[in-house]
Amino acid sequence: MQVLCTRENLLYGVQVVQRAVSSKTTMPVLSGILLRTANNRLLLTATDLELGINVSVPVQVMEEGSTVIQSKFFSELVRRLPDTPIEISMEPGTKSVTINYSPSKTSINSMDPEEFPVVPELENSSCISLNSSTFKSMVKQTTFATAPDENRPIFTGVLLLVDQREIKMVATDTHRLAFRTGVVESPLDEPWQAIIPGKTLNEVSKLIKEEDEIITIVPTNNQVMFKFGEISLISRLIDGQFPNHTQVIPKSCKTKVRVGTKALLDSVERASLLAREGSNVIKLVIQDNTLVITSNSPDLGKAHEELSIEIDGEETQIAFNSRYLIDALKAIDSEEIMLELSGSLSPGVIRPMETNNYLYLILPVRTN
């Protein structure tokens, strides 16, 4: 193997794939990045067996070949390379890869590319095409509501449903539920649904740098591939039955409260500083076109936050875990939200005022 490339391209490739490198693994080869030549490009691949990332960068191939280099060390080195032409070469019959940036060079012990698991490019006659900004916004508004707890795997995932031109993402940790809809660029032949790890969606979102590029989602039975630019990312799907979100979303409500998103977020954040440690409970009282938020920590003190609101319906009060409110208010871009309540024992629903593509449901906390 012998290729010539720029520091910039090599660094880009390494930074993309290293997100999939396994930090804890019993297979040493998974701590590495697979490098392969093909058509005057260098293909870089990393995987932790759940998530695999391929990226190709332009290089000049003098001799075809492949190798595996330890990721952490390789990325540290590439980051510090000078802006000169960089030659990566491997003497046949040796395990040593030489990175030459004349007059200096570094030789690295490599691993056997035959041992590296195959990260396939998935094929499917029918794909989902989606605007990258829409995708990023959908991910931002849903993945935070997944559960971190690996003991109940389906709640660590986001349910993705595609039917005709409609795409939906649903996430819940059983205390709150986030639901977001979007429009795909081209309709799918048949409806498809799958539970995708929240981690996968966040990684895809972080790797998308361009606004308004097209991201292609290739669905299969047990894996999904995301393609954009020169990157493809393949992830396992999560098995299991996702709770029926249509059943839990209330059809009506008794109180509608219209309030500024930023003002509510600020008040909830301040009040949460004085919520009893561990439970994060804050109380909302809706009365006289005013929303009063209170919290009380016997050790620290108590908060009393007042906001002007527009009420439609009954006066009411309810208690929430402040963290669940903060998460949603941070994810909503709309300047105002509608908070829909039906007494202190029924779930609250938050919707942005300026669009009807998002809904966030939050269970109340029972207080004495």
Added chain:
Amino acid sequence: MQVLCTRENLLYGVQVVQRAVSSKTTMPVLSGILLRTANNRLLLTATDLELGINVSVPVQVMEEGSTVIQSKFFSELVRRLPDTPIEISMEPGTKSVTINYSPSKTSINSMDPEEFPVVPELENSSCISLNSSTFKSMVKQTTFATAPDENRPIFTGVLLLVDQREIKMVATDTHRLAFRTGVVESPLDEPWQAIIPGKTLNEVSKLIKEEDEIITIVPTNNQVMFKFGEISLISRLIDGQFPNHTQVIPKSCKTKVRVGTKALLDSVERASLLAREGSNVIKLVIQDNTLVITSNSPDLGKAHEELSIEIDGEETQIAFNSRYLIDALKAIDSEEIMLELSGSLSPGVIRPMETNNYLYLILPVRTN
């Protein structure tokens, strides 16, 4: 106590003093910030008994008074306050302080200001005045060479010497020594020297925001005060005998190597990636107007870095702990440095080319 202030001023004051708040303390009152009114200003004070910071911010005092508020919570709250007039008040006879940002408010349980240790403003007829940029540069070039190990307290400090208009800072961890000189604005009546904790100097440096303001150092027997802007910082001094730095600095050398600072730093950083784990040893060979830096890690591979240099004197070779080289090269602003060597067993000396106010000495590593 009753004062009216802006969020901006209050936030500034809290962020300045919280650097001295004790994170681990058996005295609960030290987890707090002391607030006191005086002459239409609010004085904020925090201390961990080794380091104390006072700052005063403009407020409107309606009623004089003082209180102590838990620092972590108070700074979190102030950071989130709206940009409205903020009233801090305390009902006589209660322990509750109310932060009022109409129409909302937060009440905080306070601590007894009588229990808060006094952080004095030191007085001395003779003070040292220094340009803040000079001070920051001196701190940056010396404190990194202190030892982190509290078992040998003097090496955690920087020796400060002032004589007439000359100020010197010396730091060493016994493996390397950094020595920097500067000029003070006004001469001191009598020479003064003290060992100041490296942490203190770093805190002062971080708190200085203005370029070219005057910082005043007030020396006493067992404490030192730094004054700048509305801030005063008082620190204990470290007892003990600092090693004689003039004895260890070589008077002559056998080899002088002139090399670009950035190029050398980059090469040393790359080579250090392949230095044997734990020992960080890299080898420098000076021959034929070339500096070759090599390192070798049996697990990862080996580096060979080449740099064009100007040699004056004997060809030679030497091994260093790469970390000690990197620290110094990062602290030097000069585009080129002179590396002075006298064989592989004598200390190396680094001096910036463009100024003679800095010297860095580094002990070699013996290799087989």
